[in-house]
Amino acid sequence: MSEAKTQKTLLISVDLDLWYHCRWASGGPHSRWPSAEAALQSFYGDKNPPQLKRDFTGLVETILEIFDRFSLKATFFILGEMARRHPDAVKKIFRAGHEIASHGYNHVDAADLNEAELHDSVADSKKILEDCCGCAVSGFRFPNLVYSKREFDMLQSQGYTYDSSVCFSRKLFGKFGSLAPPLNNPYHPDVADPFRTGASGFWEIPIPVFPFLRLPAGSGIATRLMGKTWSALALNRALKTGPALYYFHPFDLHYVKGLAKTSINARLFLRNTGEPFRRSLLSLLQTYSKKVRCTCVRDWLPKNS
Numbered sequence: 001m002s003e004a005k006t007q008k009t010l011l012i013s014v015d016l017d018l019w020y021h022c023r024w025a026s027g028g029p030h031s032r033w034p035s036a037e038a039a040l041q042s043f044y045g046d047k048n049p050p051q052l053k054r055d056f057t058g059l060v061e062t063i064l065e066i067f068d069r070f071s072l073k074a075t076f077f078i079l080g081e082m083a084r085r086h087p088d089a090v091k092k093i094f095r096a097g098h099e100i101a102s103h104g105y106n107h108v109d110a111a112d113l114n115e116a117e118l119h120d121s122v123a124d125s126k127k128i129l130e131d132c133c134g135c136a137v138s139g140f141r142f143p144n145l146v147y148s149k150r151e152f153d154m155l156q157s158q159g160y161t162y163d164s165s166v167c168f169s170r171k172l173f174g175k176f177g178s179l180a181p182p183l184n185n186p187y188h189p190d191v192a193d194p195f196r197t198g199a200s201g202f203w204e205i206p207i208p209v210f211p212f213l214r215l216p217a218g219s220g221i222a223t224r225l226m227g228k229t230w231s232a233l234a235l236n237r238a239l240k241t242g243p244a245l246y247y248f249h250p251f252d253l254h255y256v257k258g259l260a261k262t263s264i265n266a267r268l269f270l271r272n273t274g275e276p277f278r279r280s281l282l283s284l285l286q287t288y289s290k291k292v293r294c295t296c297v298r299d300w301l302p303k304n305s
């Protein structure tokens with residue numbers, strides 16, 4: 001057996017979102033505001049607040065420093081809209097050797113897009129990121145992990161080689177709920193059903209769920225809400241059968257004063273942002289970088305395609 005098959009691998013990724021992209025704030029059917037722009041206007045009194053650029057640039061710096069500290073490369077899923085707004089930050093991520101992947105154009109549920117809008121989001125974000133960095137973009141993660149056969153087909157028709165939007169969680173917040181047996185390691189989906197293994201040459205890199213309870217576990221949000229042990233137990237379990245994925249967001253690392261007061265959902269979903277999450281993330285990376293290979297999807301895929 002080759003070294004790549006025997007060595008345990010934790011795939012690290014970042015969704016480059018800020019708080020106003022979160023589903024409690026915008027982009028979903030029950031969001032606090034009808035759009036990201038409305039969220040910014042309401043909270044800052046400005047659709048393009050100057051401190052947002054400073055916050056974002058600082059958070060990118062912080063994340064790159066953390067990854068440098070552990071000598072690891074990660075996959076960054078980036079919105080086309082964010083690449084247009086912050087091209088220098090995106091180039092900086094690319095120049096640091098990390099993988100650039102797409103997170104769509106705007107941070108809205110794919111289920112709310114018609115066929116033409118879905119096509120444009122998938123195709124335009126790829127082109128914007130490729131033009132920005134001069135690299136090929138082959139991975140995709142749908143905003144809010146809202147994903148179905150229609151999105152699976154669209155990614156393949158647009159030249160992507162992998163998706164990372166599937167989470168075999170029980171139904172939660174109006175999403176997930178696949179009845180298929182949970183898969184917590186990368187797999188080739190069936191051509192007719194992206195939630196089952198099959199013969200497509202495409203890859204799905206799922207987000208691990210907590211054993212038995214089938215609740216999300218391999219994410220910064222899960223770590224903040226349930227504790228780092230929750231994520232670690234799920235990752236340990238997933239790593240027994242293959243590579244596992246963990247992802248987080250810049251907003252996990254950023255406590256924004258006054259934001260939790262904007263809604264009950266904000267109070268829940270912003271729990272432990274900032275320093276508490278930074279400590280959890282450092283602890284998880286410290287633990288896993290010692291015992292498994294921590295890397296981006298791009299650097300894992302070629303050996304296993």
Ligand SMILES: [Zn+2]
Pocket residue numbers: 015016017021103107142143144
């Ligand atoms: Zn996102």
